[in-house]
Structures are given as C-alpha cells and as structure tokens.
Amino acid sequence: MKKTIAYKLNILAFLLPALILFVGILIAPIVMSVIYSFHDFKSVSASADMTYVGFGNYIELFSRMLVNDKGALFTNVNYMGDALVNALILGALSVFIQLPLALLIALKLSKGIRGERAYLSIFFMPVLISTVIIGQLWMNIYEPDGLLNSALGALGVKDQLFSWISSHIHSTKMPFRGAWTGYKETALIAAFIPILWQYVGYHMLLMYAGIKGVPADLLEAAQLDGCTEGQVNRHIVIPYIKPILKVCVIFAVTGSLKSFDLIYTLMKDTRRAELPSTLMYKLTFLNNRYGLGSAIAVVLIILCFAFALLISLAFRDKGEKVA
Amino acid sequence: MKNQSKLKASTVFVHLMLLVLVVVNLFPLYWMITFSLKDNDEIFGGYLKDNAGAIIYSESGEKIPVARNMIGLPRTWRWSNYTRAMNTGNMGRYFLNSLIVSVFAILLTLLAAFMATYALTRLAWKGRKLMNKFFMLGLTIPIHAALVPVFLILSRMKLLDTYIALIIPYAAFSLSMGILISIGFMGDIPYDLDEAAFLDGCGVWGIFFRVIFPLMMPATATVGIYTFLQCWNELLFATVFVSKGRFMTLPVGVKQLVGQHTTDWGPVGAALAIATIPTMIVYALLSRRIQEGFIAGAVKG
Known part of the structure; x- marks a missing residue:
C-alpha cells in the first residue's frame, strides 16, 4: 500500500488536471500581466509589435494623461x-x-x-x-420618472430633496432632476x-x-x-x-x-x-x-x-x- | 409576570423589524414580476392605446391619459412580453448557452478538484502542504489577473466566441474553492476503506474511482452548487470572451436588452424574470444545501 500511494507518476497524474487549469489560467496569466504592464501594444494579432515602456503605463495610469489607441487624450474617462x-x-x-x-x-x-x-x-x-x-x-x-422618484413625490419630499441635492452638486451646473x-x-x-x-x-x-x-x-x-x-x-x-x-x-x-x-x-x-x-x-x-x-x-x-x-x-x- | 410581558413586547418589536426587512427584500422581486407584465405607459404614464399600439382618441378627438400604475398588479396581463423576450430577445438561446457552459464547467471542476484532493490528502509525498497552499492562492486572485492574457491566448488560438472560452476559465477559477470544500469531505472518508480496497487488489486509480468518488456525492452537490452560481451569474469574462449572439450567456444577453435609446421595459422585465425564476426554484428546493456551500467556502477560507 505504502509503495503504491507514494508512486511519483501516480501523484503527478492525479495533480495534472488541476495543475494545468490552475497554472494555465491563474498563475501564468499573472506573470504575463506583469510583463504586459511594462509594454505598450495595441493589437492582439502578434506579440512582435510590443514595445517596452518601463513604468510608463503605471505613470500614465496615475497622471490623468490616459490616451486611447489612436493617441488621443480621453475626455470621457475618470482616472x-x-x-x-x-x-x-x-x-x-x-x-x-x-x-x-x-x-x-x-x-x-x-x-x-x-x-x-x-x-x-x-x-x-x-x-x-x-x-x-x-x-x-x-x-x-x-429612471427619472421611475419608482424611486415617484415614491419621493408621493411622500411630498421630492422638490425639497432635489433642490437640496442641487445645492451640493459641484461637478456640473445642471440642477438635479432625478x-x-x-x-x-x-x-x-x-x-x-x-x-x-x-x-x-x-x-x-x-x-x-x-x-x-x-x-x-x-x-x-x-x-x-x-x-x-x-x-x-x-x-x-x-x-x-x-x-x-x-x-x-x-x-x-x-x-x-x-x-x-x-x-x-x-x-x-x-x-x-x-x-x-x-x-x-x-x-x-x-x-x-x-x-x-x-x-x-x-x-x-x-x-x-x-x-x-x-x-x-x-x-x-x-x-x-x-x- | 411584568418581566414576561416586557419580553413579549421586545419579541414583537424584533419580529416587526424583521418583517420590514422581508418586505424590503421581496418588494423588488414583486415589482420585477409585475412590471414584466405591463407596458411603459402603465409603468411611467402615457396615453391609452389599442392592441396594435395606436393611440385611441376620445369622441372629442383627444388623447386619453393612462394613469400610472407602478406598484399595482397589471391592468391587463401582457404575457406577450414574455414571448417577445423569448423570440426577439433570444432569451431561450442565452439560457441554453448558460446551461451548457455551467454544466461542463462543473464537471471539469469536480474532476480536477477531486483528483487533486486525493493526491493532496491520501497519497504520500513531500510538499503536499506546500502544494495545498499554492492552490489556495486562487481564493485571493482576482479574475482581472487573467482577463488580458487569457483574452490574447483565446484570440490567437481562434477560440473566442466558443463555449470552451468560458468553460475552462470558469473551471479554473472555481478550482481553489472546489479543492477547499473537497478536502473537508474527503477527510471524513475512513482510511480503512482504502486499505480494504487495496487488499482486494485495487491500485490508487481503482481506490479513487471505485471507493472515493462514489462516497464524494455530498461534496459533489456542494462544489457543484458553488461552481454553478459562479458561472451562471458571471459577467466580465462572458462580456470579453464571448461577444457573439450564438454563444452569449444569460448575463450578457440580459445586459444587451436595455438599448441605447428608449427602453421598452415590459419585455426587459420579462427577460429578467426568465433569468431569475430558475435560480429561485433551485433555491427553494435546495436552500439549506446552497447556504451550507457558501458557509463552507467562507469559514474555511
């Protein structure tokens, strides 16, 4: 019994499906992600056009200078x-x-x-x-005229609440309408x-x-x-x-x-x-x-x-x- | 005596609070079912229309406003919303796709997890503990880690928009929890059985498939339920790896129903209900098992 349960090839065989899944989909991709994060590439077709940029991606990520694949600065994303x-x-x-x-x-x-x-x-x-x-x-x-706002209206607090929220909104000049x-x-x-x-x-x-x-x-x-x-x-x-x-x-x-x-x-x-x-x-x-x-x-x-x-x-x- | 009535009052209060929570929990679902049987006019207010959707005018030639009916039962039960969700919304197709992906992911997870657990708990080798820890890393790894690399691999192997593109990643990400749960169950199987089977002439494979596997049925249920819920509701992988209608799963399909312009909420509600009701039926039948699965995963993790 002891010999059988310590037979190396059996052990490997039992571990193999889990190892393939785990290493192939979780561990290797972590390593790949780290490598990719130091490169700039805009096409999935081949790895040939990857250019090494060092920490460039990380700097870009935290610097409010994000650009799309055409090199245009984003106006519609947060950072x-x-x-x-x-x-x-x-x-x-x-x-x-x-x-x-x-x-x-x-x-x-x-x-x-x-x-x-x-x-x-x-x-x-x-x-x-x-x-x-x-x-x-x-x-x-x-939805603007959906359940929540209708309920607020029925309770009679809608207008008050909306104008209170409007007075606290600084990101845009649009008044809050629900x-x-x-x-x-x-x-x-x-x-x-x-x-x-x-x-x-x-x-x-x-x-x-x-x-x-x-x-x-x-x-x-x-x-x-x-x-x-x-x-x-x-x-x-x-x-x-x-x-x-x-x-x-x-x-x-x-x-x-x-x-x-x-x-x-x-x-x-x-x-x-x-x-x-x-x-x-x-x-x-x-x-x-x-x-x-x-x-x-x-x-x-x-x-x-x-x-x-x-x-x-x-x-x-x-x-x-x-x- | 006084103390007792005081106790009762506090119990009543607790029940009252719990009942309020029950209403809060159930109301969105009640509301989903009722609006799935209405049209936008009834939900948001509008004008009276005939069955073909043309506005009906009063004798004096004016439009007749429809009172909104947000939280009441539908005035006419529009079952046609459900046929529209199935036909034009393709919900049947998405449902089937989700089922295929989930079932194969569960089978793959079970096989890989049971085999690995057997090697980790019943075979004798150095480094078992280390290997176990290695697998448990998976409990903390976010799926984002795999997103870009697996996308690139799938795309280069021309495997995007296939069932496999989801089955393998889903199984891989359910594996750690599968092993974690299995270790508990396999530990409960007495080692005497292995010995007896060995004396009867079984090798490790015979012991595994004839003795251990059949005795792992309770673990099959727990791991299976856990994996099912992971796959059935997953959105990020499904959005990125499968963008074509033929292979889209329910979450992606449902997400697509809300259009860029005005949304026809009736059929959307019907689609939401179609996607939700099966899970609710399974939950009603297996609530205790499902809860145990979640607890087992969290407590040991």
Missing part, C-alpha cells in the same frame, strides 16, 4: 486615482454600514426566534440573483444601495453560522452569571466569531476593489462612478490599450493581497489580546 478612491469608498460603506447591519440581524436571528429558518432564507435570497439583473432592476427604479446615476455626487451612493440590498444577506448568513457555533455551555454560564443579552453578545459571541468577521471584512473590501458587474449594468455611462474594473474594461477592450489594462490588473492583484493581509493582521492582534 485610476479616482477609480481607486471610489472603490475604497464602496469598501468603507460596506464595512461600516453593511456589516454592522448584517451582524445585528444575525444576532437577533440566532437567538432562536420563531420563523428563524424562513427569515434566513429570505434574507439570503438576493445573493443568488445575478448582479446583472439587480443592476437592470435598479436602473429601472432610478437622474441618480448621472451625477458624480449621487452615482456612488446609488450604486451602494443595490449592493447593500444584495449582499447584506450573505454576510448575515456567515455570521449567523458562526454564532450558531458558539458552545452552548459558554452562553449558559454567562446567563447564570447574570449577563444581559447585550453583554453576552459583546463579551462572548462577537469575540468568538472574530475569524468570521475577518472573512466578512476581507470579502467586503476586496469585493469592492474587484466590483464590476453592478456599475457596468446600472449605468449606461460608468464614468460618474468609475471603478478600477470598469476603467480596465474601457481601456483594454474598447480602446485596445492592452498594456495599460494589464497595469490596472497588476495594481488590483497587489491591492487585493495587501488588503487581505492587512485585515488578517489587524484581526490577529486583537484576537490574541482577547485570548
């Missing part, structure tokens, strides 16, 4: 710096609004409330709907609402599962000691599910950095809430700047790993203090 700021704002909104809300619901649900399973299943459901569909649905809700995705100042919030709606159930499910894993005797002991529900949550439940909270924070932040589907489908013109991914798509596939697009990919890879690491470190320190 990488803005896109990263937007992504980080989305990430912060997720961490500080979505996650606390999810935790609150999870804490309430896991206390054995009647209809627990039904609530759980309903709250989780939007996670399974395609983000494209959610984008289209909200595009319709945000085009939520048409202004820099409102587009990002308009994009966050569907994200919140879709993913709050996801984080809630993970936290709920974590809370259910808290040993019952720990909770009973605390109750016998006369702890209130709030105290139990603060001193036992939340420290116990810290590993899950860490995963949620990592997902929320890296998910925002990578986010593409919602903005791309929610808005006919993504530049009011440009994200790294939408910028990458535009530059690479609509304007054939493959090197520039690869540079964005490399920045995203580095940021995703860096944030995952940073968040893990932040959680580990506090975890050790508690233990």
Whole structure:
C-alpha cells in the first residue's frame, strides 16, 4: 500500500488536471500581466509589435494623461486615482454600514426566534440573483420618472430633496432632476444601495453560522452569571466569531476593489462612478490599450493581497489580546 | 409576570423589524414580476392605446391619459412580453448557452478538484502542504489577473466566441474553492476503506474511482452548487470572451436588452424574470444545501 500511494507518476497524474487549469489560467496569466504592464501594444494579432515602456503605463495610469489607441487624450474617462478612491469608498460603506447591519440581524436571528429558518432564507435570497439583473432592476427604479422618484413625490419630499441635492452638486451646473446615476455626487451612493440590498444577506448568513457555533455551555454560564443579552453578545459571541468577521471584512473590501458587474449594468455611462474594473474594461477592450489594462490588473492583484493581509493582521492582534 | 410581558413586547418589536426587512427584500422581486407584465405607459404614464399600439382618441378627438400604475398588479396581463423576450430577445438561446457552459464547467471542476484532493490528502509525498497552499492562492486572485492574457491566448488560438472560452476559465477559477470544500469531505472518508480496497487488489486509480468518488456525492452537490452560481451569474469574462449572439450567456444577453435609446421595459422585465425564476426554484428546493456551500467556502477560507 505504502509503495503504491507514494508512486511519483501516480501523484503527478492525479495533480495534472488541476495543475494545468490552475497554472494555465491563474498563475501564468499573472506573470504575463506583469510583463504586459511594462509594454505598450495595441493589437492582439502578434506579440512582435510590443514595445517596452518601463513604468510608463503605471505613470500614465496615475497622471490623468490616459490616451486611447489612436493617441488621443480621453475626455470621457475618470482616472485610476479616482477609480481607486471610489472603490475604497464602496469598501468603507460596506464595512461600516453593511456589516454592522448584517451582524445585528444575525444576532437577533440566532437567538432562536420563531420563523428563524424562513427569515434566513429570505434574507439570503438576493445573493443568488445575478448582479446583472439587480443592476437592470435598479436602473429601472432610478429612471427619472421611475419608482424611486415617484415614491419621493408621493411622500411630498421630492422638490425639497432635489433642490437640496442641487445645492451640493459641484461637478456640473445642471440642477438635479432625478437622474441618480448621472451625477458624480449621487452615482456612488446609488450604486451602494443595490449592493447593500444584495449582499447584506450573505454576510448575515456567515455570521449567523458562526454564532450558531458558539458552545452552548459558554452562553449558559454567562446567563447564570447574570449577563444581559447585550453583554453576552459583546463579551462572548462577537469575540468568538472574530475569524468570521475577518472573512466578512476581507470579502467586503476586496469585493469592492474587484466590483464590476453592478456599475457596468446600472449605468449606461460608468464614468460618474468609475471603478478600477470598469476603467480596465474601457481601456483594454474598447480602446485596445492592452498594456495599460494589464497595469490596472497588476495594481488590483497587489491591492487585493495587501488588503487581505492587512485585515488578517489587524484581526490577529486583537484576537490574541482577547485570548 | 411584568418581566414576561416586557419580553413579549421586545419579541414583537424584533419580529416587526424583521418583517420590514422581508418586505424590503421581496418588494423588488414583486415589482420585477409585475412590471414584466405591463407596458411603459402603465409603468411611467402615457396615453391609452389599442392592441396594435395606436393611440385611441376620445369622441372629442383627444388623447386619453393612462394613469400610472407602478406598484399595482397589471391592468391587463401582457404575457406577450414574455414571448417577445423569448423570440426577439433570444432569451431561450442565452439560457441554453448558460446551461451548457455551467454544466461542463462543473464537471471539469469536480474532476480536477477531486483528483487533486486525493493526491493532496491520501497519497504520500513531500510538499503536499506546500502544494495545498499554492492552490489556495486562487481564493485571493482576482479574475482581472487573467482577463488580458487569457483574452490574447483565446484570440490567437481562434477560440473566442466558443463555449470552451468560458468553460475552462470558469473551471479554473472555481478550482481553489472546489479543492477547499473537497478536502473537508474527503477527510471524513475512513482510511480503512482504502486499505480494504487495496487488499482486494485495487491500485490508487481503482481506490479513487471505485471507493472515493462514489462516497464524494455530498461534496459533489456542494462544489457543484458553488461552481454553478459562479458561472451562471458571471459577467466580465462572458462580456470579453464571448461577444457573439450564438454563444452569449444569460448575463450578457440580459445586459444587451436595455438599448441605447428608449427602453421598452415590459419585455426587459420579462427577460429578467426568465433569468431569475430558475435560480429561485433551485433555491427553494435546495436552500439549506446552497447556504451550507457558501458557509463552507467562507469559514474555511
């Protein structure tokens, strides 16, 4: 038996399909992306016309001098710096609004409330709907004479709200008339609402599962000691599910950095809430700047790993203090 | 006694808040279904028309305004929106494409993940742990990393606009999670079975295909569901690698329906409903399994 399970050729054969897929589609392309990001090329046909430009793509990316494949300066894109700021704002909104809300619901649900399973299943459901569909649905809700503005009108707050928003819009002189995705100042919030709606159930499910894993005797002991529900949550439940909270924070932040589907489908013109991914798509596939697009990919890879690491470190320190 | 009634009041409050959330969760879906059966005039307001779409005039020769009916049930149930979504919107075709791509991606993921997991957990060699860590890198790698290089490779191999252009990348990006989930399940299979099969004359391949594979059915469900949801809803690869109607998947097809000019929202709503309802049916049948799949992935990751 020992001989058979240590036979090298068998081991290789079992690993081969996974290795081919993994190295061919994930690892090799990372290396290629890094190489491409130091080159300028505008045609997919052959690699012969690639010219080495050093850090030129990265400098161009952060310098507000982006050009298309004809060499013309863009007037209709935002720049990488803005896109990263937007992504980080989305990430912060997720961490500080979505996650606390999810935790609150999870804490309430896991206390054995009647209809627990039904609530759980309903709250989780939007996670399974395609983000494209959610984008289209909200595009319709945000139509200038669509559901949201009609509801605001019915509540009698529409005119007041619109003029208040108009007074805070500085990116254009156009007064706000209800085009939520048409202004820099409102587009990002308009994009966050569907994200919140879709993913709050996801984080809630993970936290709920974590809370259910808290040993019952720990909770009973605390109750016998006369702890209130709030105290139990603060001193036992939340420290116990810290590993899950860490995963949620990592997902929320890296998910925002990578986010593409919602903005791309929610808005006919993504530049009011440009994200790294939408910028990458535009530059690479609509304007054939493959090197520039690869540079964005490399920045995203580095940021995703860096944030995952940073968040893990932040959680580990506090975890050790508690233990 | 007083304490008890206090407790009840707080429970009622919690239920009330949860019910509000239920409405918030379900309303957009209710609204999608109802507007999929209306026309733009009913959704946004307009003038009364006959079935051919011509405006009907009153006896005094004036247009008759239609009251908007945004959140109510449709006045006439326009099932024709659904036939239009299927025929002119091509939703049937996209649906089939998504199904083909998802099924083959799932099969490929399962085979590669189970085989790799077997090598990582049951075969004896140095570097197993390192190799496992290597595969787990995939959980953090964004798909953007592959976008440009894989596009160039596919384009040079003339494989753009084929099913393969999506099946292989989807399987590759589901692989890490597939292995992660499989390791948990395969660890639960007792090693005595391997020994017994070996004594019966099975080699590693026999053990894998006759003993391990059949016992991995629960993992098949979890990995399969996870991979399915990854593929079924994916947009970025699908937009870039498959731009022709014949091979387009549902997300790309749905995205295309909203035109550059005025959108006819009724058929769009019907298309959204057609794309959503199957997932909802699967969820209704397998909700617990699906939730477990998501939890397993996140907790171990």
